[in-house]
Amino acid sequence: MATRPMARTDFASPPHGEPPLETFRARLAATRARTLALAAPLGPEDMAAQAIEEASPTKWHLAHTSWFFENFVLTRFLPGYRLFDPAFAYCFNSYYEGAGSRQPRPQRGLLSQPTLERVMAYRRHVEAALERLFDLGLTPQSEATRLLELGLQHEQQHQELILSDILALFAANPLRPAYRAAPPRALCGPPEPLRWIGYAGGIVRIGSDADDHFAFDNETPRHDALIHPFEIADRPVTNAEWLEFIEDGGYGDPAFWLFDGWETIQREGWEAPAYWERRGDLWLAMTLEGLRPLEPAAPVVHVSFYEADAFARWAGARLPSEFEWETVAQQEPIAGNLLENDALRPLPPAENFQGHARQLFGDVWEWTGGAYLPYPGYRRPAGAIGEYNAKFMCDQHVLRGGGGATPQSHIRASYRNFLHARQRWLFAGLRLARDVGR
């Protein structure tokens, strides 16, 4: 199996219709630059610490995204490429067994060296080599080109992780530092009542055929799926509604919870979403702008799948399946409170929304009700790159739509993010759905 050539459909091809390589070159440069811009507010110590096992230091993200290009592109496709430092493969390989041994995940925060300065030199070294590769000329549909596109998309994923991971770090710091300063804001009012949007069932097309845009292997192959009539909420669940759940004893009644969820909240002592803090009668939440009052009409964020599932049951509803969600989202424009909006937090819905279901893209990743599984006909790509998504298709849960830290060019209706049911440090919330006619 290890010698099987990487199939054309392993990772979806770059945009169809001959995307000029110069355009890609510019996109890549802009992407790399944005990564640095996201790290800019942080000092070297902030960038070196690891808050929790599943988060990583900013510096590690900066290096790992460079190692990805070095390991999967430059060493294979740039003749005469010289490794910046042979020890970096050990330091900055994330989880690719096929790429050799690596720094244990919980100990990324021990890598005080290489220093930030040296990691920045690593980034420049890799970028200079990528320039040489571009200068040599790349065939649009070649494997090198597809891996470069993958590297760009990969870096966009780590942009979001830089923000979620630094928030986890600052939330664990007794000083509750802010990633960026912000003036106090007038609180928004209560949310508008939720409206239900009905959809007929039937055979739908799910996933990406990847002819005219990038898609990850886990979005393929495009295939038929059968859905049943359902209704979906026109917006995510809000902080105000979550407070109702808390005040109604939602965290104290096992009838709402999955077995694993009930065990988890008992063991961890959870009584609210991550980063919420009660100060007397007031609930605050730790954000990238420091400790802030809750915004009632903004989507709730930093809840686990367990909590999302329990909330939905309490509300007499359920989470949408990922196929339902995708069916709805296929009809909506890819727009919303995404990274480019620079709010860096979920916002109440915009006033002048024209579509049907609001806030599908941006604000918060939305937990879905199924499981993260391969699509019918899916094949694990060959080689180490095949570990990118496939080996995690077990006991994880799909999130859809992107959050406030997701780059706009990175998200689409078929995009599948995935997490363990217990995880809360990403920007994840939920949207309700329910059956029709049962």
Add this chain to the structure above:
Amino acid sequence: MATRPMARTDFASPPHGEPPLETFRARLAATRARTLALAAPLGPEDMAAQAIEEASPTKWHLAHTSWFFENFVLTRFLPGYRLFDPAFAYCFNSYYEGAGSRQPRPQRGLLSQPTLERVMAYRRHVEAALERLFDLGLTPQSEATRLLELGLQHEQQHQELILSDILALFAANPLRPAYRAAPPRALCGPPEPLRWIGYAGGIVRIGSDADDHFAFDNETPRHDALIHPFEIADRPVTNAEWLEFIEDGGYGDPAFWLFDGWETIQREGWEAPAYWERRGDLWLAMTLEGLRPLEPAAPVVHVSFYEADAFARWAGARLPSEFEWETVAQQEPIAGNLLENDALRPLPPAENFQGHARQLFGDVWEWTGGAYLPYPGYRRPAGAIGEYNAKFMCDQHVLRGGGGATPQSHIRASYRNFLHARQRWLFAGLRLARDVGR
């Protein structure tokens, strides 16, 4: 929610066409008697010990299956019923939050008291009360009748657990005791080559409508599902094939494994199915008849989902989805090496098999490739009984078809068993499937 009356479809009704209550009364008596027969070879010490957290002592099974009738039927429907011992609810409640607090699961083996003798008296007390309930007369479609049927089915599940759990105990005992004696047997020959059976895709009916037979809530509602063309093996994977996997380095190459699976086999040091022991060049396996040579043509058993999944990938195949499996099984008779066959181990396929796919029922539970999730339109039943299946619908995996310790009247094509991916103590193996035309 807690006061919503239990819906008619919560647990499927007893057999349609007025199953005479007397017939049910006889079935129940026979079921209860078989439970005792299964425990008969064991001494009081064997019945009191708990091998692992997920297994239970035989004595606990004997008591818990009685508590189930007492708690869910007798206290509600038999006027004047007197609890045998009020402390037993704490001792023998398994996981029903709605039924109060309980003995911690890992400490069931500490219940040296109540003694076996007293538990047997408990069984008789409950059975006498059930007789009184029958004498009072029961309406065929009443909730009491349905809960009685559920109690019977529940007891059948624990019959299988008595055997898997005692095997776990004896496998952990350095004396490797046998549950029952058996003479040496001539080893069977190698397995016949596997044949693939093709199935066209399309819309299929999945699940039970429960009009003419019992079904658990997790098999409902019956619904349409879409499957794609596939092929399925005509028999389960055998011990001989598993040995090839081992000898080909299957446990040593991360390319075959899910991330969680690779972590698990590293941490646990797994190099073969549970209960296999190498003695020089010979592989033995611990069975209910003690330590025995492997039977090459018999289905492999006591493998985790992780191992089943890795084996399938190594073999260039995959696990069937539960919908594929059910579609195939709907066309086959419910027959095979089940509990009544009294082999108590997987056997090579029978010579004179007339159907298409052999050994679908019996021999080994077969891991499927999806996830244990609610069916479209599923609703969690009200009250504590709603905890029976529903709260486990997260991060578990479905097994189909029953094993050599499953009662024949208990299994059917729509039956969904479920386990965590790491678990190996049940009688679980696998059957391969693969895509067509991709």
Add this chain to the structure above:
Amino acid sequence: MATRPMARTDFASPPHGEPPLETFRARLAATRARTLALAAPLGPEDMAAQAIEEASPTKWHLAHTSWFFENFVLTRFLPGYRLFDPAFAYCFNSYYEGAGSRQPRPQRGLLSQPTLERVMAYRRHVEAALERLFDLGLTPQSEATRLLELGLQHEQQHQELILSDILALFAANPLRPAYRAAPPRALCGPPEPLRWIGYAGGIVRIGSDADDHFAFDNETPRHDALIHPFEIADRPVTNAEWLEFIEDGGYGDPAFWLFDGWETIQREGWEAPAYWERRGDLWLAMTLEGLRPLEPAAPVVHVSFYEADAFARWAGARLPSEFEWETVAQQEPIAGNLLENDALRPLPPAENFQGHARQLFGDVWEWTGGAYLPYPGYRRPAGAIGEYNAKFMCDQHVLRGGGGATPQSHIRASYRNFLHARQRWLFAGLRLARDVGR
């Protein structure tokens, strides 16, 4: 080192002045018989379960004490001795690395087989062989004789463990079963005020010279030690005084506690001695006679070293050193509420006590304030028997005087029992001491 002959002083010799072997033979038979008598109230299930890692099933004690004679005496000194079952060495070796591999300690409760019946046959097999050995004649000062004496003393230690371990099991059982029935008792009155007894310091003789009685290696060599003037309480701390400690917030103020102790009570949620249960305003304690009201004037029992140390600090005192304790005890008769008294619980002091310090022997083992260390000049005995005491001389704490389950012929002023600071399942309490003139 392994071949060095066992030195004469390894384990102290049997009683001086030619203790007739017939006397020893009778003592051994009586000891073995008492072990069985202690187990007599228990059923086979009670005897098979293991409450906690440091406790063992009664059945295991019955077998291990027989294995001890078999492994250390019979296989070496009885020509033609036939092992009862070669697998038993694995099952019933406790911790002797030099005697081969063994059943993991936390899994002694999984040994449902061998059955109690077979263990009883094992005992008889060993006893018959010992008879043959006696018939062959034994030299009084021979190694065989000394190991027989060691085996007898070892069995006495396990007599006490049978009782402490079964109490741990029954205390973990929600039915709170009693080891033996007992009628209700009138509660004793409050304790008499504690009196202090003064002792001058100086050079004292500590340990055993073992010329005229048995002693363990850890009591040797007899040596000089220097003690400073001190006072010691005339009786142990009582339940009534412990209640004062609780009511004064003793478990809530870190100023009284060692660092490890404070961590332990926080982690474990300890707020009282082991087995205490509050029922409204009343404190009960689980005993070998079931759940009973506290006896105010009886010594407190089932406290850890951490708690004993914290209580002493709260009381403005300290624990006695083991040398202080031994100096006091050398002057007192070996008498008290020991196993032969058959109270099986600590009692208020006897009325008619003639000595100085009461209850030094019996009632409760008394934590001392030092550490369990080798005496000056101590040498680890050669061979596996050298593991008996020596390898535990690290981070454990000495207890003195014996408790209500200690055989009278087993205890003496120089006797050193030892436990980890956190352990509470033995019958351990404390006596206060304090400095003089500082």
Add this chain to the structure above:
Amino acid sequence: MATRPMARTDFASPPHGEPPLETFRARLAATRARTLALAAPLGPEDMAAQAIEEASPTKWHLAHTSWFFENFVLTRFLPGYRLFDPAFAYCFNSYYEGAGSRQPRPQRGLLSQPTLERVMAYRRHVEAALERLFDLGLTPQSEATRLLELGLQHEQQHQELILSDILALFAANPLRPAYRAAPPRALCGPPEPLRWIGYAGGIVRIGSDADDHFAFDNETPRHDALIHPFEIADRPVTNAEWLEFIEDGGYGDPAFWLFDGWETIQREGWEAPAYWERRGDLWLAMTLEGLRPLEPAAPVVHVSFYEADAFARWAGARLPSEFEWETVAQQEPIAGNLLENDALRPLPPAENFQGHARQLFGDVWEWTGGAYLPYPGYRRPAGAIGEYNAKFMCDQHVLRGGGGATPQSHIRASYRNFLHARQRWLFAGLRLARDVGR
């Protein structure tokens, strides 16, 4: 107890004979300056990371040593003192329950903020306040003066920790960075044969009376102790000897080990001292100057108590008691390879040594064979400062003599350092002793 005034003997007084406060002022300034000098080679990321739970980031040491002065001196004795930042008490309190809640110890490495820059400002703020306190005038024997001296001594302890902790961090870094560069060195030759020095037993004076120098509370009160005739090695155990132990199978034979030690080396997979790495036939060791060949004649370092104890038993010897060690050391000059020597590693013995026992002070801390316990008549000081040493007097082990990172003015014959038996990250080795005439 909490209101009892701090006794004069709680912490020993500053040097007798009226040490001019100006001298103290200069010592304090020099001490504070040296702390900074030790941190100077490190970048901000190196100073922020925490290698293991028992180590701390350099930055944390810099802040904690300032908080110590702020909390115990300035807030009590400097009128109008303004806290630098009220949140710092939470961040930089180490373990003083009496001083309030604190950052969990394993999470000191998450304190990316306050930044190094701000911590340096904190240091200056505290130092300026100390200057004002000096300007106000201090009575030599006052509590403020004594606490200042304690703060100075405390800071010296953290100087050593800065070095041991940064070595732990760099040893866990795959780049194996060096704290400071150093040229390759010619390897020293093999060690000279060990010589034994004999001492008669008798009553000795142990501990400090603290009349003319500082001493910690745990060195008091000065008291008589009884020791027995013994011999002690004239130098510590060397790397060459430790290699013999390894090659003789020392890590593989349980007969040499304490029970806890054997469990630990099995669980941790230890086969050599911490930081040793085998490269083919060559052993290297990670040092403050990076990965270096072992120096045969230099003292072995980074061994646990378990290993030291096992080595001594293998060698037919034992560890010295702390009283034996102190008796020997009382007769030797306080000189050696200490921090001021700036070798920052153990060295072979100097050629021109004039005393009896070489390398008692400096090179490596020496494990002793007893337990860390209070001296007779010891009283825990009142208030939070009483937590400094006293609450750790349980299940720890005393080390004597100081290592290569110990300031010379900080060490003395009566000095008691203490660690858990398993700990290896400090600069700890051992010296052999043995009984005479037994």
